[in-house]
Amino acid sequence: MSGSFFSQLFTSIAEGGRALLDGQVWRAGGARASVAAVTELCQALVSQRGEASGAALAIETLAAYQTLDADDRAVFFERLLDDFAPKSEGVLRAAEAYRSDPSQANLLALGGAIESPRQELFRRLNMAPGGTAALVELRHGLLRQMADRPELRVVDADLLYLFRSWFNRGFLVLQRIDWRTPAVILEKLIRYEAVHAIDGWGDLRRRVAADRRCFAFFHPALPDEPLIFVQVALIKGMADKVQPLLDRAEIGDPASADTALFYSISDCQAGLRGISFGNFLIKQVAAELQSEWPNLKTFATLSPIPGFVTWLWEMVNSLDTVPEGAEVQAWLRGTADHDAEPPGSALEQPLLQLCAHYLGRAKRNGRPRDPVARFHLRNGARLEQIDWAGDLSERGIAQSAGLMVNYRYQLDQVERNHEAYVNEGRIVTSRKVEGLIRALSWPQESGV
Amino acid sequence: MSGSFFSQLFTSIAEGGRALLDGQVWRAGGARASVAAVTELCQALVSQRGEASGAALAIETLAAYQTLDADDRAVFFERLLDDFAPKSEGVLRAAEAYRSDPSQANLLALGGAIESPRQELFRRLNMAPGGTAALVELRHGLLRQMADRPELRVVDADLLYLFRSWFNRGFLVLQRIDWRTPAVILEKLIRYEAVHAIDGWGDLRRRVAADRRCFAFFHPALPDEPLIFVQVALIKGMADKVQPLLDRAEIGDPASADTALFYSISDCQAGLRGISFGNFLIKQVAAELQSEWPNLKTFATLSPIPGFVTWLWEMVNSLDTVPEGAEVQAWLRGTADHDAEPPGSALEQPLLQLCAHYLGRAKRNGRPRDPVARFHLRNGARLEQIDWAGDLSERGIAQSAGLMVNYRYQLDQVERNHEAYVNEGRIVTSRKVEGLIRALSWPQESGV
Amino acid sequence: MSGSFFSQLFTSIAEGGRALLDGQVWRAGGARASVAAVTELCQALVSQRGEASGAALAIETLAAYQTLDADDRAVFFERLLDDFAPKSEGVLRAAEAYRSDPSQANLLALGGAIESPRQELFRRLNMAPGGTAALVELRHGLLRQMADRPELRVVDADLLYLFRSWFNRGFLVLQRIDWRTPAVILEKLIRYEAVHAIDGWGDLRRRVAADRRCFAFFHPALPDEPLIFVQVALIKGMADKVQPLLDRAEIGDPASADTALFYSISDCQAGLRGISFGNFLIKQVAAELQSEWPNLKTFATLSPIPGFVTWLWEMVNSLDTVPEGAEVQAWLRGTADHDAEPPGSALEQPLLQLCAHYLGRAKRNGRPRDPVARFHLRNGARLEQIDWAGDLSERGIAQSAGLMVNYRYQLDQVERNHEAYVNEGRIVTSRKVEGLIRALSWPQESGV
């Protein structure tokens, strides 16, 4: 045995995982398994035999599953739904017992009767080296099937329940990503970046240069797979335009920065949908940066506004009542006819006001219309500033008329902001944004 | 940020953990928290505020808990029992709904109603760095209180449920322990060794020498804490005496060994009671050793027989009917009167036969009487050999008349043996042991 | 202090080194140093002050040096030549003393008088974190100046002497390079690959896929800088064409390979010119591969023949006497007039024979004419096979008429081959190559 104790401690998970994900076990034979065979293996795994076999049977089962094509997997998911469900009569009996005597013992018994055998199956599959990665992949496939087969939601509920437990914040590890990170991880950043596409390795290198920071959460059982990552620029003053930030060749001196600008945050694992890591990530990264660079005064995002133009269309008739409303309508119609052109400067004030209204007032079910706004406001950020000509990319113009927005995280305010948001539906805004909102007299939205 | 990506990836968990366990956070002020304060923190943690606060509130809560003394902790556990239980009316309503319509949706709703807020509390506490270690320690305290307060079993059930999920085999990492292992871990082996006490660092060094192997399971969130470890000697032939093995100064050549003898296996974490790691550990270690030393032919234990003398006392009157029964009775009575003396050689055959019967036939509730036998036989081992004068330590004589036993793991048989054991209650024995059992005509035990 | 002992042990060197190489120390002020200032720092460093200052003065001196531009560096090298040379009178006196009494004491004294103060200067500069890298870079600059200033060879001799000691084989570490290697190292492979250019990250990824191996030597004081690396393909049969090897998209199964083909070996550090690592690298990699893949039977290169066409031109008149000689002359003249075209198949035999002769017989100063041949034959390889149409790239056609060559390393023969080569100038060839040589009756070369 060689080398460092602690690095070894964690590499064995990785190794097994790769072997399994590469499908080496089953592929050796080249054969494809049948759904019946996979189901049988699953049944053996939850039986006594599974208890004695250690990880061997779990490995075999997952390897067999991985030979199934998409159609077979759909059939297999139905098997999971039907053959590994809790027994209805057992649940009814336990529920009845609890009703007649609501004791702790009966409650425990009811809980036991309800738990689906699928959960035990998934737990045992996880014993295989690389099992966690395989299960995340399995759920990814399941989610795709659920579009057509809503009944599979019950299967998904079991997986999601387990994943929530396994991917608890306490098990996640924050890791800085830079140019010393293994290529196997860096290439995933290129693949997973969802906000501002990374244009190859040269672009990636710029994004991890001295005046930038990139952090990701990892889980020990998925060491090559970032779960989520965020990109930060250390700059002077809160940036209000994204293209200069992305294009800038010159590398600044982080020691003279006063602002940490979060300009991209991307989830990586489709199979972990519904488990939120972003809130924790932003706050921990802010704390790390504050500790590394005490001069930082402002922590803020430069964020897209994906729903603004869609909302403008919904409101298109009401625009009649707004100053410059006709010009806004004209620009909107123009974007429908031909390639998007950035709105002219005459529209700056009206669009800023409308956007402030959209982000700060427009709601559905008591929550902001804009999904990115919902995320940051729920996290406790403040709606700080609307940025004219913030994103003049084709997508930026098409979805938000080129506007962007800064959400600001003041670490000593996020708890209070969050509570106001969750309990009262109140959105905390800067004075500047509040001014924009008030400048516009606009009909009260109905049906909020 | 320096150094190796993967080793860094996993050290941050460890760091936070140590800080928390050292109680640095709360201790800084030196104050002691009240049970009411801790309970209030717990309530905040499961509320909206807990969602926004990131790990900060979890840290504060655990730190406050750690200032409680044993009595206060007992009161706090009662608060967990009463204030964080699922609402009975909610459960009843959901049970009723399911009874009238046993749909999947109603099943999911019932599951939701049953889950106790304690589980969410524990999951959020786990977000703190070092939270997992703190929760394992919390359960350790809880288990001690449960002796007097059986109602706390419900609280324990929630913790145990989470731990079963978190400490899933798939997250455990097998790690070899040797003289290059950090001292902080080695000292824990000395502390936790439960079978044959390690007599200081010199003895420990011998136990990790070239002809020995020591392996432990670790969990990424508890990097300094082995969960369980096993000690193996690589020798020629299956040893039948433990003292020469422990005392032997000379270091053998593992390349010429044909037998891997598992002579000690110890659980380390009192707070993880009820979660079994030994089965997996033995099998994975056997596989590792086989791969490192292809010459190994035999994988077997040299195990204590903790219940043999106790059982002899239960059977003491029946001994009249056995050859040399009077001498066995005389020896038994002698051990009661004065310091235990090893039985004379005249008793070898009778005691071997009685012991074979005890291990291979004597049952209670359909399972072997001996706890160590239950463990290995359930794992799929075979009852291989009874060893005369195997352990002549004071304890060895007192509990098993100096006898020991070898259980043998034949990797291609363990599944079959396990199924025979679990399904039919059948104990697989070697021809030799079977011979000992048959040599003794002994009244059929009643009430098995 | 966190994390793994051994990985930490070696990262501090790297960190200091980066800071220094980035020139952070001096750059902070932005100033440029004068040659006089740098020389003065050097003098202080070899004086008493240097002894007490620890690494601080070494850091300052290197940082100041790094602000010099190329012209100033040239002047500074002259200062090193003149101001840090051994004192002539001292040497003469010690030589005289040894002549009159050739005692061990006088020999030691003479050795002391001869050692130049430059060596002590370089040793003290090396005390700075990153000093080794800075000195390698300094020598790189020195070598460039030596073209015009041959007198600097004396300065270089001191550096080379130290580097030979510091970069002793015993301090080099063989490291596999693959897709888990940090990007900061991988990008250097792209930059340093000298034989078959790596066309970006996609191409690099193919070159470290499962059926390839890449190994490099590192020195602990230069952890981000490979010294030399070799690329190997694990294939069936000895490849005789390089383009299919480079282009092949499909990844083979290394377990079924019988041949390790070394298809590229590149030195990385211009500042280490004259220190040979290739011999050790090839042999250690062959040993590693043999141990990982016992099925490997053949270890061979697929090598360029950089001097073949040049030699053909030298021999162009003699080609009259050779079968197909006129066609060879015609092809040669064609390549001079226009873009190189591969020779037609009619030329296969004549060119193979000529090339066999060139590699196996043509000598200058008793050594093969071809530099790559000199390298491998001196290492103890055998001239195994000449490959028609082995490299049809523009360069391949221009320098070797598209031919390539396989040198074969038979691990149990390399010592003998090496001795035959070094002591007798004998080139060991395969029967096949010997046949080609004999097939051609060719005038004995004169002036060998």
Place this chain on the structure above:
Amino acid sequence: MSGSFFSQLFTSIAEGGRALLDGQVWRAGGARASVAAVTELCQALVSQRGEASGAALAIETLAAYQTLDADDRAVFFERLLDDFAPKSEGVLRAAEAYRSDPSQANLLALGGAIESPRQELFRRLNMAPGGTAALVELRHGLLRQMADRPELRVVDADLLYLFRSWFNRGFLVLQRIDWRTPAVILEKLIRYEAVHAIDGWGDLRRRVAADRRCFAFFHPALPDEPLIFVQVALIKGMADKVQPLLDRAEIGDPASADTALFYSISDCQAGLRGISFGNFLIKQVAAELQSEWPNLKTFATLSPIPGFVTWLWEMVNSLDTVPEGAEVQAWLRGTADHDAEPPGSALEQPLLQLCAHYLGRAKRNGRPRDPVARFHLRNGARLEQIDWAGDLSERGIAQSAGLMVNYRYQLDQVERNHEAYVNEGRIVTSRKVEGLIRALSWPQESGV
């Protein structure tokens, strides 16, 4: 290939090294080599054959050497002296050539003629994995023989010259030692501690507790072997007594410390005698501590005074002229007759004054008499304070009448102090010590 790139990078050296040091290679056969055989292997190694064989021949040679017993090694060292020396006639010829034309070329040639083949032999031996450790051990043996065979000094000069180059400060790595350090290294601290013996693992654990620091230098080629280590206590105020420091069970809070007290520094490798690491170590550790704990104001040692009582004896007759001189003489004579007793308090002032004089004035060859004083004063420390009853151990009383001394390192003064010491022989003292010196009128020492 798994795991972290950088930790792997450095473990291979270690592995090879262990195998070699264990003597596994040669021992396998169990045979003992003859001196003639080892010498022959050495000759092969410096010949052509050695060049081709890679490390194999170096391994074989070292393994063969390691089978020699002490007597054979002595004979072998004579072989190194005679058979691997530079050729006298060659040196004479080159010296003559330089004399008639003192050109650079002739200087280089003379340097080449002087270099002994032993150096090339040692460099080639170092190519073996573990070669560096083996050579350090070889020099250890050589140094022991040199007591009786002074002519071996020439062989040692070659080794020392190489080691000075290889163990250059730039290749050393400072590493903190604590309870997470591997046991294989910790046990060496127990073995090597030379100043205040470490009484087993419990004592060691105290010495690496939170209010202590231990740092060592390592060399990458000897990863398990500290070269030198220093122990530091973080305390309030400069300690003047060592026993309370060593015995203190309570662990202080380092954050409230203002003084870093260096209370022990021990060289570890007898084979590296004559290569000084202590100066660098103290200064780098002071810098590390200052950076970790900005509150530290004082960096000082608590040091033994090994030569004080010896010097008192030399001066015993002069003591007549000193106040309380008779009592000092009486105590001195008492220590000669029976077990040492601490001097009574009446002797405090006289002994403090005498000791101040001894450390601050008494010289031989222009340097302080006391070896520890020479070390710290040369490093640039200040003679700060003499401590009455500082070390009341038997050894402390016997060698220094129970006195100890603090040397103080003021990082901004060490260069100046060092230059004053080296150039002018001036010892910088505190006002307090200066007062003690002046209080004593004492005859000027002659023959300094």
